[in-house]
Amino acid sequence: MKIFRNIAALVVGWLAGSAVNMSLVTIGPMLIPLPDGVNPQDMEAYAEISATLGDEHFIFPFLAHALGTLVGATVAYLIAATSKNLFAWIVGAFFLLGGIMVNYMIPGPLWFTVADLVLAYIPMAFLGIKIGEAIQR
Template sequence: MYPILRKILAIVIGWLAGSAVNMGLVQLGHTMYPVEGLDPNDLEAMAEIMPTLSSEHFIFPFLAHAMGTLVGATIAGLIAQQNKMRFAMIVGVLFLLGGIMINYMIPGPTWFTIADLLIAYIPMAYLGGTIAKKLSKKSV
């Protein structure tokens, strides 16, 4: 496979896999902690209701962001032949940009925004890159 194609695929597949994990956990959270009369796909309604939600409603969004980033970064690192950490971190930055955007569009409590942006993205991408490096060494 052409090296540049593999690099592009590492980022795209990592991002897509992480996004699937993210969406799955968000949907699971809406199932486990439903808000009566709220359509989770209505961003305006979500933005209005956010200040009234208890902390339990923020467990799954945080897990979705953290686990989506971790899975995506790990997969990107595993696909990349070299510079595994770099590709894991690229995926982490993509997810961080998405996290900044969603926290702007649907502002949650300050504590959640801080925890989400500081813990769920770059540290998880670093952990994913570390896992990819270790798994790659075992398979050689």
């Protein structure tokens, strides 16, 4: 049973974090519109125009990455039967790897890349652990 819960912690943590991430990525262009004719679902087109976007267009991607990681790590911590911290860190590492890939595929301004890779993943996994500890007290 512990093995099943630990596997579920990874899967459900990743799915919950991904749902938050995708929700914010979807909502972002509704609140901060992209230039006319840009489809945010077309990664190639988005990558081509990313250098022309204003700083405001990177707020929701940052929030998506940070809050997705936070939720994913917290959920993993809460579900895991053993080594709760480890499973939260693993989920955080998965999101970090995804963030590295996205920043490579869709290059943004340097400030965004640095803030995203330094602040959105490992610190949020740590915060997710702290939230999980507080909930389980």
